[in-house]
Amino acid sequence: MTSPDSLNSEAGFARALWDARLPRPAGVIGRAGRPAADRFDIHRNNIFASLTAALRARFPVVVRLVGEAFFADMAAIFIRRHPPVSPVIMEYGGAFAAFLKEFDAVGALPYLADIARLEWLRHLAAHGADAVPADLSPLARLAPSAMAELRFTLHPTATALSSAYPVASIWRANAVAPDLQPVLADSAGESVLIVRPHRQVLLLDLPPAGDVLIAALQEGRTLGDAAALAAARDLDFDLTLTLAALFRGGAITGFAPGHSSSN
Amino acid sequence: MNRRTAGLAIAGSLLSALALSAAPAAAEGTEKCYGISLAGQNDCASAGGNSCAGTSKIDYDKAAWKLVPAGSCATTMVTLPDGSTRAGSLEPIGS
Structure with missing residues (x-):
């Protein structure tokens, strides 16, 4: 069913996932038809948590160089600026090195972007053809x-x-x-x-x-x-x-x- | 350097590189850890017993090894059938 209405609500649903300041989309309901704002928040949190976990696994040395807490905050900014463009999570993170190069907060670690490039290339090699x-x-x-x-x-x-x-x-x-x-x-x-x-x-x-x-x-x-x-x-x-x-x-x-x- | 001497320099490099490459590179960040792999899940050869990957016949074969992250072998504990526990070893475990 792709009436203009459902398209609008899908787009609105997606926008609200990425921007916590937006109102939660209408029509998200839980048991007995009650609004389920909490469930929407949980879903949003899961998206960020899973993408952050993917980045952490893909860039372990970057994590070690900046620390877990800093990495988590930085990942949240990266994820908002570079949402996944593929449904395959294995393909997520290719833009991270370029992001680090421009990210002022890590300006004191000028080599960090190249470390991320190295880790991304290792990731690609791990999943490349035999x-x-x-x-x-x-x-x-x-x-x-x-x-x-x-x-x-x-x-x-x-x-x-x-x-x-x-x-x-x-x-x-x-x-x-x-x-x-x-x-x-x-x-x-x-x-x-x-x-x-x-x-x-x-x-x-x-x-x-x-x-x-x-x-x-x-x-x-x-x-x-x-x-x-x-x-x-x-x-x-x-x-x-x-x-x-x-x-x-x-x-x-x-x-x-x-x-x-x-x- | 003319074309012929350049070609000979390349030939020399190629032959030297072949000689240098007799031992293939090993993955960094891993070490061979003996005595921790389940039957059929060892990574490669051991002294006798089996020939290569995936061919160990018994759990925690003392002579079969598995690649593990460097530094983690000695702290990898397994529980043997008799209930006792044992850490992995960088060398085959003697009986």
């Missing part, structure tokens, strides 16, 4: 001249994140290390590879411009071209360490020799 890492042993038998012409297929969950802040060190110190090691927030920026080759999401350190190489490989460029792009970004680009991170992380699911131009 794929089997390739057996790389045949690579060693290729002619050296053919190696620069290789094109790699990267794992669907593989993403590189580059930050002006030591995001991986901060994340590890708060998520993993049982004995907390201090991290200097103003030490050098870090790049990481996030990938989930099997059941666990991995976080592997990348050298500077490692993210450039990975992005170029994802675009389908040859290893030689991708390495040249990364070296253009960082003169001391370390190809070995970047490839080792990709290989150790199971981030390569296929490779093709490519069309060599030399013969």
